[in-house]
Structures are given as C-alpha cells and as structure tokens.
Amino acid sequence: MAIQRPKGTQDHLPDGSPKLGLDTRAAAFHFIRETARRVLERAGAQQIDTPIFEDAEVVKRGVGGSTDIVRKEMFTVYYFGDHGGFILRPEATAGVVRAYLQNGLKQLPAPLKLWLHGPMFRAENVQKGRLRQFHQVDYEVLGSTDPLVDAETISLLVDVVRALGLKQVKVKLGSIGDPEDREAYNAYLRDLFTPHVDRLSDDGRARLERNPMRILDGKAPGDQELIAELGVKPMLDFLGEGARAHFEQVRAYLDAWDVAYDIDPSIVRGLDYYRRTAWELHHEGVGAKSALCGGGRYDGLAQELGSKDPVPGIGWAFGMERLLLAMEADGVVIPESDGPLLYVAALDDANVGHAATVAMTARQVARTEFAYKAMKPGNVFRDAERRRARFVALIGSDEVEQDTLTVKNLATGQQTTVPTRDLLAFLKGQLALTPTPLENA
Numbered sequence: 001m002a003i004q005r006p007k008g009t010q011d012h013l014p015d016g017s018p019k020l021g022l023d024t025r026a027a028a029f030h031f032i033r034e035t036a037r038r039v040l041e042r043a044g045a046q047q048i049d050t051p052i053f054e055d056a057e058v059v060k061r062g063v064g065g066s067t068d069i070v071r072k073e074m075f076t077v078y079y080f081g082d083h084g085g086f087i088l089r090p091e092a093t094a095g096v097v098r099a100y101l102q103n104g105l106k107q108l109p110a111p112l113k114l115w116l117h118g119p120m121f122r123a124e125n126v127q128k129g130r131l132r133q134f135h136q137v138d139y140e141v142l143g144s145t146d147p148l149v150d151a152e153t154i155s156l157l158v159d160v161v162r163a164l165g166l167k168q169v170k171v172k173l174g175s176i177g178d179p180e181d182r183e184a185y186n187a188y189l190r191d192l193f194t195p196h197v198d199r200l201s202d203d204g205r206a207r208l209e210r211n212p213m214r215i216l217d218g219k220a221p222g223d224q225e226l227i228a229e230l231g232v233k234p235m236l237d238f239l240g241e242g243a244r245a246h247f248e249q250v251r252a253y254l255d256a257w258d259v260a261y262d263i264d265p266s267i268v269r270g271l272d273y274y275r276r277t278a279w280e281l282h283h284e285g286v287g288a289k290s291a292l293c294g295g296g297r298y299d300g301l302a303q304e305l306g307s308k309d310p311v312p313g314i315g316w317a318f319g320m321e322r323l324l325l326a327m328e329a330d331g332v333v334i335p336e337s338d339g340p341l342l343y344v345a346a347l348d349d350a351n352v353g354h355a356a357t358v359a360m361t362a363r364q365v366a367r368t369e370f371a372y373k374a375m376k377p378g379n380v381f382r383d384a385e386r387r388r389a390r391f392v393a394l395i396g397s398d399e400v401e402q403d404t405l406t407v408k409n410l411a412t413g414q415q416t417t418v419p420t421r422d423l424l425a426f427l428k429g430q431l432a433l434t435p436t437p438l439e440n441a
C-alpha cells in the first residue's frame with residue numbers, strides 16, 4: 001500500500017518539517033484563523049461549528065441544483081445500508097442557515113453575526129489554488145435587510161485581509177437586484193441570446209434554458225466572445241427602485257468609511273435566493289480569474305431550506321489556501337510558531353525526575369518542555385535552540401542542594417540564578433517584557 005494522501009488534499013505540518021510550503025504550514029493556518037477571530041469577534045461575531053456533512057437536500061437546495069458544485073463536484077457519503085443521503089459540505093452557508101433554523105437562533109439578538117472556519121470539500125479538477133479539501137473562513141449575518149449590515153460585512157472582510165497583511169486587494173461590488181428585477185433581466189437575455197443559440201456551448205445552451213443569467217458566468221471562451229459581441233447590458237441597468245436605493249446606501253457607507261471598491265457590473269449570481277448586494281475580493285498576485293473571496297446577500301435561502309418565515313442573511317467566505325498564495329505574492333511573513341518559553345534539563349540521571357517536576361510546575365505560566373535524559377550543558381543548549389526555546393534551566397547537584405535553577409536567556413546569553421520557588425514569578429516577568437507574536441497581534 002502506498003503511503004499517500006488522497007489527491008487534492010494537503011497535510012498541514014509543524015514548522016521545521018522538511019519540504020514545508022507556505023500553504024502546508026500549520027502555523028500559517030493558525031495565523032489566519034486567529035487573525036480572523038480577533039477582527040470578527042471584536043465586531044460581535046460568535047463562532048459556530050456545524051457538521052462537515054449535511055443532508056443531501058440541504059446542500060442541493062443551499063448551493064443550487066444547477067451549479068457545477070451540485071452537478072459535478074459533490075462528495076457523497078455512503079455507509080452501510082445507506083444510499084448517499086449525505087454530502088460533505090462544499091461551503092458553509094447552507095449548514096449555518098440550517099443550524100440557525102433548527103436551533104431557534106432567531107431568539108438571539110439580531111442581527112446575529114456568526115463565523116466559522118473549517119474544511120470544505122469539492123471533487124474538483126485539481127490545480128494550483130483548487131483543491132478537493134480546502135479550508136474556509138466564513139462570516140454570516142442573519143436577521144437584517146439593512147444596507148448598513150451589507151456595508152459592515154464588506155468592510156469587515158477588508159479588515160480581515162488587511163490584518164493578514166494583504167495589500168493588492170480589490171473589492172468588486174455589484175447588485176443582482178430583487179427576484180422581479182432578475183426576471184426582467186432574464187427575459188431580456190433570453191430574447192438577446194435565443195437567435196444565437198447555435199453559437200453557444202452545450203453548457204451555455206443549458207443555461208439559456210434554465211437560467212440565462214448564468215451564461216454570463218460561464219467559462220466557455222466562445223460564449224464569452226458572443227457576450228462581448230452582443231454588448232450585453234449589465235444587471236445593474238435592471239435594478240428596481242428598492243434594490244437601487246439599497247445599492248446606493250451600501251456605497252454611501254463604504255465611501256464614508258474609505259473602503260475602496262470598483263463597481264463590477266459583471267457580477268451575477270444565478271440562484272433564486274440571492275438578493276441585491278454581491279461582491280468578490282480579487283488579488284493581483286493570484287490572477288484575475290480566481291476570486292479570493294465571494295460574498296452576497298441571500299434573503300431567500302431560509303425559505304428555500306424549508307423555513308416558513310423569511311430570514312434575511314448576508315455573508316462571505318474565503319479559502320485560506322488561496323489567501324496564502326496572495327499573502328506569498330505580497331511578501332507577507334507569517335511569524336514562526338513559538339517555541340517553549342523554558343526548556344528544563346538535568347545534568348545527572350538522578351535529577352531528570354526533578355527537572356520534569358519543575359517543568360510541569362512552570363506550565364502554569366507558559367509552554368515548558370524538559371529533557372527526558374540527563375545531558376551535558378553543550379547538548380542542552382543545542383537541543384534548546386533547535387526547539388526555539390527562549391530560556392534554558394539547568395539542574396545539577398549544586399542547584400538541587402541550594403533549591404535553585406540556573407536560567408540562561410538564549411538570545412542574550414545572560415545567566416541568572418533563580419530560587420525554584422521564584423520560577424513562576426520570573427517567567428511571568430519575562431512574558432510581560434516580550435509577549436509572543438500572536439499575543440502581541
């Protein structure tokens with residue numbers, strides 16, 4: 001049996017591993033998650049976790065039966081006696097809205113801000129930035145139709161990626177209107193494309209029949225050529241009064257907060273439950289074709305999932321792997337994961353147990369490791385450096401006799417004698433002087 005992970009998946013490895021890439025560094029994922037947590041929780045978001053598999057119907061309704069994800073990219077879960085009633089989640093929104101409805105989260109103060117991170121699954125053609133198991137940070141706001149919520153949601157996305165160090169990012173903003181606006185737009189598109197149906201790809205023809213707006217979203221080059229040739233009017237031209245006023249309000253807030261965006265009339269969302277605001281986040285270093293992040297308002301989704309009452313919602317999700325490619329392009333340096341604050345070693349076999357006891361006590365204050373065998377001082381320092389420890393405590397027979405520790409600062413070389421009973425206070429003092437990078441963030 002080959003020792004090999006499934007195609008399109010990655011291991012996230014500890015620092016120091018051989019052949020470590022930026023997007024396989026566990027510390028990089030940790031950095032993204034913790035940065036997102038800090039920014040989003042300061043805005044009042046609370047973490048939610050949902051299962052990584054959901055009822056097939058939830059995924060199909062939530063993502064849309066006509067999308068590539070549902071038609072070609074689902075990982076179906078089979079188990080004894082079952083016939084594929086579950087699907088590994090390809091995105092988070094459907095599960096979050098399902099959880100909101102099922103658990104009565106409507107009782108919580110609205111708008112309810114939720115965030116989630118975790119693996120998503122799509123049976124894709126594997127290529128750079130396109131995996132079968134990838135990881136998202138997802139943010140959703142439920143229970144409000146206010147354009148102020150839309151603007152805040154977009155602004156928070158920008159705050160998160162800026163906190164991660166990204167520079168060359170661009171928000172592309174659009175509106176897909178209300179259902180009746182889209183009906184008018186689809187009628188316009190149907191009239192426009194039907195005389196040229198022979199020139200559309202198979203995919204384009206299927207879309208013309210089911211949902212003409214999605215032709216604009218298609219990837220076939222011939223279809224894109226036809227779109228350019230026909231000079232298709234954008235969805236924005238078809239916004240009704242309500243959707244237009246909403247869009248103007250969102251823009252006014254973003255302008256007031258200096259959140260930069262470009263209006264992108266080409267943003268379309270083919271699914272019925274999407275409403276009004278839709279946007280993408282792009283990065284020059286990752287290429288124009290692939291968005292770092294997609295977001296939008298989905299006021300019709302809860303009813304699509306079976307809710308009697310409408311629950312307005314809006315949210316975004318970015319892929320951490322794709323974000324890491326962008327961070328690499330922008331030269332962002334992710335801090336090394338911290339080593340232990342203290343490394344304790346005994347110089348004689350008889351004192352190894354005592355070193356372990358000292359280390360375990362020190363763990364009340366900070367990460368502490370100890371040597372499992374007695375070592376010579378030179379080897380202790382070499383070992384401690386490899387582990388990226390900041391302090392080393394040596395325990396020889398003198399130290400045991402006097403109940404002290406010889407503590408060396410590996411960065412400065414300075415050596416101090418610390419009474420064992422003062423060790424915790426000493427470590428606390430050191431932590432206060434130089435917090436670790438993440439504590440500092």
Ligand code: AMP
Nearest residue numbers: 129130131134291292293294318319322
């Ligand atoms: P979507 O739900 O398709 O709008 O995807 C949201 C974000 O998830 C994208 O902008 C990417 O950052 C990321 N993403 C989607 N599919 C993949 C994939 N197959 N591999 C890696 N990242 C992905």
